[in-house]
Amino acid sequence: MKNNVKKAIAGIAIVSSACAVFAAAKFSARKSISVLSREDGSGTRSAFVELFGIEKKVAGGIKVDYTTDEAAITNSTAVMMANVACDRYAIGYISLGSLNNSVKAVKIDGADACVSNIDNGSYKISRPFNIVVRDGISDAARDFVSFISSREGQSVIAANNYIKVPSTKAFVSNNASGKVVVAGSSSVSPVMEKLVEAYRSHNENVRIELQTSDSTTGIANAMSGTCDIGMASRSLKQTERAGGVYEIAIAVDGIAVIVNKENPVGNLSREQVEKIFTGEYTKWSSVSR
Template sequence: MKKMKRIVLTVTILALFITGCATENNNEIVVVSREEGSGTRGAFIELFGIEEKDSNGNKVDKTTDEATVVNSTSVVMTTVAGNKNSIGYISLGSLNDTVKAVKVDGVEPTVENIKNNTYKVFRPFIIATKENPGELTQDFISFILSSDGQKVVEENSYIAASEKGPYSSTKPSGKIVIAGSSSVTPLMEKLKEAYLKVNTNAEIEIQASDSTTGMKLAMEGTCDIGMASRELKESELKKLKPTVIAMDGLVVIVNKENPVSNLTSDQIKGIFKGEITSWNEVAK
């Protein structure tokens, strides 16, 4: 009986060893993508050529069906931080030390490199309203575009989109609701915080979702301001007035244990289309 126990124990240890080796040598890429309707996803697939036209001229998203799809920037980072073989994409302004940003075509994703046009993966942050927004809505937009608001933009690792002068106002009262892109939301929270310090008569509610939902709610009048991290569609432009409030880099991120530090645009495209499936294919 003791001999049998030793045999079972030995086999168990051997199985665990083999499993551990298999896990250690498993370099299959785990693609993490945003959900459909996300402005970040829309911008990413367009910038990297993952969106292609079919025979009828319609745009088709070729993101691999094997991708893990999540619904916010924070979940992308959490997912990538928790899986050493994963890769995803987020807003530059949301990047933190839980994940690693890779260079694209040898260029580091920084505000300075976007400004000097060496890092070419960036998109606009847009807010949208109906043609004649209310007094408080317009005042908040004026603050965002003022030098005071744009200072907040730059302090949070985004790129200013306006060169207007200092904010001045009669400080109207009331409440506004802002809804949409979860990528724009962190910046909007900072702008809200700064604005409420200079206009204590205002109340602002921010609802994070995605760009498409934000535009839909703005068109319906359910919210006063919609947020989008992509250009507006023709159907949205017919009903909404867009305003660019900042420019933001898109960052390709991997797990901090991943030795890969640079990917070409073609490699990124191949990974997210499911044509490159192992880190061994891109490792240097």
């Protein structure tokens, strides 16, 4: 099993020194690929390894994540982007909705990573954004959930480069008051911040606390009641459903495979991505021909 990594990146401390080193040289395809992945528990990692065939079933139907042991582990979307931006030999993956001009998203099988291509089916690397709740949540939590699923909430989703879920219902607040804790996925968190901001104009009496971690933690916290609403960038497992929670789809998001802006590689096949992240390809020359 190859998900026991040898290196871990917990912050952005290495970025400044890395930038200084790489600024002095030009890109060379003979150099080693710096593979960056996400931590165990990340919904983005779970979806990524499944969609690219990096996770495989072995005897007994057990799923094994074959991410190379040489992958450096980043603990958030922001850290992933920061390190790819400063390492011209790095490759990683992030939520498409979080993509900015500090890094470059490569085409996958010739299709650009964009909302329109997810919508038309040509870019196939996508996954759901879900919120996770228990029965019997507070009136304040129900009001915010209703807003997210409403026409107004879904307009926020669409405005932030995600594919909205169908909704024709206008939001009508129940005028609840109180505190709502929303916790989980760092991929869902950026658009959740936008939703929280938009919701305030509809109900100022609810205070929403946003806690960012990962999908598994968000789901576990929803199950235990530590938070009112969990954020997950993957579907629930059967064992989690058995814990008394259910999911509500709030958006569809793509996963962008990202490289440094100075990297001339602009298109990769799904097979090439798999071989990079399982360690079969270790030099950029393997995909630069």
